[in-house]
Amino acid sequence: MILPDSAFIHPAGVHRNAVEQFLQKAVALLIEEMGQAETRSPLPTLEAMPSTTLPLQGLNEADLLAQLRSILRQSMNAAHPGFMGHMDSIPTTASIVGDLMAAALNNNMLSVEMSPVFSRLEPLLLRQIAQRFGLADQADGVLVSGGSLGNLQAIAVARNTHFPVLEKGLAGLQKPPVVFASEVAHTSIQKAAMVLGLGSQGVVSVPANANSQMDPELLRQSIIRAQEAGQAPFCVVATAGTTVTGNVDPLEAIADIAQEFGLWLHVDASYGGAVVFSPDHCHLLKGIEQADSVTFNPQKWLYVTKVCAMVLFRDGSAWRQHFQIAAPYMGNAGPWHNLGESSIQGTRHADVLKLWLSLQHLGEAGYAEIIGHNFQITEQFVAAVRDRPFLHLASQPQMNLVCFRSEPTTLPPEQWDDWNLKLQKHLLSEGKTFLSLPFYRGQRWLKAVLLNPFTERSHLDTLFASLDEFHGAIGAKRR
Numbered sequence: 236m237i238l239p240d241s242a243f244i245h246p247a248g249v250h251r252n253a254v255e256q257f258l259q260k261a262v263a264l265l266i267e268e269m270g271q272a273e274t275r276s277p278l279p280t281l282e283a284m285p286s287t288t289l290p291l292q293g294l295n296e297a298d299l300l301a302q303l304r305s306i307l308r309q310s311m312n313a314a315h316p317g318f319m320g321h322m323d324s325i326p327t328t329a330s331i332v333g334d335l336m337a338a339a340l341n342n343n344m345l346s347v348e349m350s351p352v353f354s355r356l357e358p359l360l361l362r363q364i365a366q367r368f369g370l371a372d373q374a375d376g377v378l379v380s381g382g383s384l385g386n387l388q389a390i391a392v393a394r395n396t397h398f399p400v401l402e403k404g405l406a407g408l409q410k411p412p413v414v415f416a417s418e419v420a421h422t423s424i425q426k427a428a429m430v431l432g433l434g435s436q437g438v439v440s441v442p443a444n445a446n447s448q449m450d451p452e453l454l455r456q457s458i459i460r461a462q463e464a465g466q467a468p469f470c471v472v473a474t475a476g477t478t479v480t481g482n483v484d485p486l487e488a489i490a491d492i493a494q495e496f497g498l499w500l501h502v503d504a505s506y507g508g509a510v511v512f513s514p515d516h517c518h519l520l521k522g523i524e525q526a527d528s529v530t531f532n533p534q535k536w537l538y539v540t541k542v543c544a545m546v547l548f549r550d551g552s553a554w555r556q557h558f559q560i561a562a563p564y565m566g567n568a569g570p571w572h573n574l575g576e577s578s579i580q581g582t583r584h585a586d587v588l589k590l591w592l593s594l595q596h597l598g599e600a601g602y603a604e605i606i607g608h609n610f611q612i613t614e615q616f617v618a619a620v621r622d623r624p625f626l627h628l629a630s631q632p633q634m635n636l637v638c639f640r641s642e643p644t645t646l647p648p649e650q651w652d653d654w655n656l657k658l659q660k661h662l663l664s665e666g667k668t669f670l671s672l673p674f675y676r677g678q679r680w681l682k683a684v685l686l687n688p689f690t691e692r693s694h695l696d697t698l699f700a701s702l703d704e705f706h707g708a709i710g711a712k713r714r
């Protein structure tokens with residue numbers, strides 16, 4: 236027999252020990268390496284890529300595990316408490332287990348008959364989450380592969396609801412449809428417009444205030460200007476937790492304007508939606524209950540393994556009416572829905588299992604505790620920035636993102652971008668902190684996302700001591 240004994244989990248339990256040992260060794264390796272994530276850099280340097288030569292005969296397990304160890308050690312290390320550069324988090328243990336189980340079952344979210352438990356669990360769970368956001372009783376939704384797809388599907392439904400394009404497409408429209416989003420909204424809104432035949436000019440960029448929030452008065456003026464210019468406004472996208480600074484658009488004021496002009500309101504809460512699980516912070520989302528659709532990514536701040544994102548609709552039946560394409564080759568779903576008929580994706584992994592398992596394992600109180608800790612650490616981070624005259628905030632943080640930059644007066648302003656790049660590299664070279672370096676309002680900034688539940692005061696002290704030492708070299712002093 237050429238096949239290794241552990242090639243498959245045999246349906247009659249043959250070679251059970253071989254399979255069990257392979258899985259156990261893989262899990263042991265995982266726990267050993269992840270359990271010392273803090274000893275590696277948050278962003279390790281790449282030293283050796285695995286061989287891609289297809290072996291004639293499969294490698295033995297020891298060689299495979301050695302290659303896996305090497306891959307683990309060179310990968311982005313989001314578990315490190317100093318990994319702060321992006322909205323990528325350490326995953327819950329439950330979501331790792333959920334992913335493993337879903338992978339082993341290999342069901343298909345395309346239809347109810349191909350995923351009898353998961354095709355029921357997903358809408359049941361998502362309806363509850365929609366209720367939590369305050370959407371109506373008839374709200375419904377679907378999991379998607381990331382926030383970009385969630386935004387695409389929401390804007391597609393908004394477009395199809397507003398214009399008679401479902402069958403005949405855009406060609407018959409007299410006026411070009413336009414959607415409004417803040418200048419700092421995620422780029423997936425422009426991508427969506429591009430895919431939906433609106434063109435990137437189909438997104439009207441509304442200026443944001445100094446705090447990175449959409450200015451409602453400028454939104455109103457933009458809508459009126461678009462109408463006067465012969466365009467057809469149909470949707471406003473507000474963001475709850477912007478990608479670079481984590482700010483929240485004034486949702487209530489934007490909802491009022493959307494209603495006044497009869498526009499669809501989509502809230503991109505890909506990042507910030509998680510605060511709905513924190514009684515102390517859910518007020519930040521006030522106004523989201525008026526949304527027609529919401530995107531929310533548990534893969535970010537709910538610590539669920541990638542991918543796990545959702546799009547929710549205030550009116551589930553209207554969503555289906557304006558989007559669903561029936562697939563006659565699929566079995567009858569009875570009172571349930573073949574989810575592949577009403578989502579952009581067809582075949583889809585059962586991401587609901589890891590989301591459900593994480594929520595069940597940590598509970599409401601567990602999530603509230605972690606989110607509370609994130610806010611506490613962010614407060615300390617912001618205080619440390621404010622304490623240093625050479626550091627400047629890009630906006631007033633509202634969530635657990637701090638976007639700031641160094642502007643030492645001992646250097647000319649034209650050198651500040653380069654200085655921040657050096658600072659980022661210096662922090663990373665010490666192997667303790669990774670901050671990202673977004674380009675924002677024409678300048679380079681440092682971004683910290685205080686997402687890791689294990690980031691403590693001591694990690695901030697290390698970061699700021701290193702930052703002070705680096706600035707000391709050019710004579711920029713602390714207050």
Ligand SMILES: Cc1ncc(COP(=O)(O)O)c(C=O)c1O
Nearest residue numbers: 381382383421476477478503505
């Ligand atoms: C506000 C916002 N919306 C949408 C997205 C896109 O999400 P994804 O990368 O999962 O497609 C992001 C990603 O960071 C985001 O920050």
